Amino acid sequence: MRLTDDRRLSVYRIFPRRLRCWAHLVRKARALYQCLDSEGQAFGEALLLAMILLMRNIHRLRESPPDAESLWAQNQQLLTLLRSLCETHRDIAHVDSRQLAGEFLNDWEAIVRVVETPAHPLTNNVAERSLRHWVLLRKITFGSRTAQGSRVVALLASVIDTARLRDLNPWEFIAQTLAERRKNQPVPRLPMPVLA
Numbered sequence: 001m002r003l004t005d006d007r008r009l010s011v012y013r014i015f016p017r018r019l020r021c022w023a024h025l026v027r028k029a030r031a032l033y034q035c036l037d038s039e040g041q042a043f044g045e046a047l048l049l050a051m052i053l054l055m056r057n058i059h060r061l062r063e064s065p066p067d068a069e070s071l072w073a074q075n076q077q078l079l080t081l082l083r084s085l086c087e088t089h090r091d092i093a094h095v096d097s098r099q100l101a102g103e104f105l106n107d108w109e110a111i112v113r114v115v116e117t118p119a120h121p122l123t124n125n126v127a128e129r130s131l132r133h134w135v136l137l138r139k140i141t142f143g144s145r146t147a148q149g150s151r152v153v154a155l156l157a158s159v160i161d162t163a164r165l166r167d168l169n170p171w172e173f174i175a176q177t178l179a180e181r182r183k184n185q186p187v188p189r190l191p192m193p194v195l196a
Contacts, residue, residue, distance in 0.1 A: 021124040061118040
């Protein structure tokens with residue numbers, strides 16, 4: 001478990017409606033469950049159990065079951081248990097347990113938002129997969145080495161991926177944009193997505 005995760009994530013707290021990826025949280029709880037410290041193991045096991053039950057309920061709620069009210073009540077009990085576990089372990093001696101409990105408490109709203117609105121994704125896997133090839137490009141090329149170069153790569157990545165998501169050929173759009181700018185014309189806008 002990375003010890004600096006909570007500090008690294010603090011930059012995202014300016015976004016009021018953000019979500020936390022449960023896959024990362026489950027991975028951290030599983031690491032605790034597998035650690036050598038008995039207190040950490042117990043905390044990790046309890047976190048894992050509560051999160052697995054919550055995820056199961058979220059999936060059931062997405063299927064619109066007839067017993068939705070009982071699932072909501074069960075979720076509230078599980079959230080109370082989860083919060084209580086984190087509050088209990090926020091000041092214990094085991095460092096990783098203390099840090100994970102603090103991370104849960106510091107990001108509580110972003111973590112439980114998916115429980116309150118089950119249609120939200122539980123993980124950020126789609127976003128991570130969409131960025132994977134750009135990360136690989138940066139590793140292969142060792143980055144652009146300048147702030148301006150980094151900005152150009154970020155803008156191109158955004159335009160290329162947005163065009164692809166909107167079923168446009170990104171290279172034709174970039175060529176059209178360059179042609180318009182050479183004529184001192186405004187930059188064409190990417191078309192809005194077609195909503196189903």
